Amino acid sequence: MVEIIIQYVLIVFLVMGLAYLAYLLKDKDSNLKDDYFGFASVILGSLTTSEFTPENAKTILRIISRVVQNVEINYRDSDNALKEEKAIQLAKDATSLLGFKKNIDGESLKYLIRVAAALLPPTNKAIK
Structure with a gap:
């Protein structure tokens, strides 16, 4: 009972x-369909309400993806920690050009960079 x-x-x-x-x-x-797997809330949470749009999230995701591709091409033989720091710095510089009142914090950029790096096409190295 x-x-x-x-x-x-x-x-x-x-x-x-x-x-x-x-x-x-x-x-x-x-709106959950515009959240892009939760990334929009991570990105847009640090922006002001007027900048809180899915279009801005798409733009930021594209910028971070291009930054990660650029870092992987130019720093291919470097350590991953160095690549991550360089990508964070380049992403901060690139997103500051968008003219937002508040910049995206470093932790959010770090998580998005890690996801973008994981989504890069595989190299020709054998998986151990």
């Missing part, structure tokens, strides 16, 4: 949690 009551209480908490999540998403006026 106690187990059944506990199950009902847990179901009620689950429904309340889902309702609260729906409330938060509606309150932020976030």
Whole structure:
């Protein structure tokens, strides 16, 4: 009998949690189809509300992708930590040219650079 009551209480908490999540998403006026796998909230969270658009997220993702490709081509034999620092610096410089009131923080750039590096085409090296 106690187990059944506990199950009902847990179901009620689950429904309340889902309702609260729906409330938060509606309150932020976030559209999940324009979130680009969660990257838009990471990028746009550090921007002002007037700069909070999916088009800006696309532009920033494209810039970071090009920066990572450029760093991989020019610093092919360098250490990954050096490549990451160089990519962060170049990405900061490139995104500052967009004219946003607030720049994207370094941690967000670091995560996006790591994802962009993981999505690069494979090299001809054998996987060990």
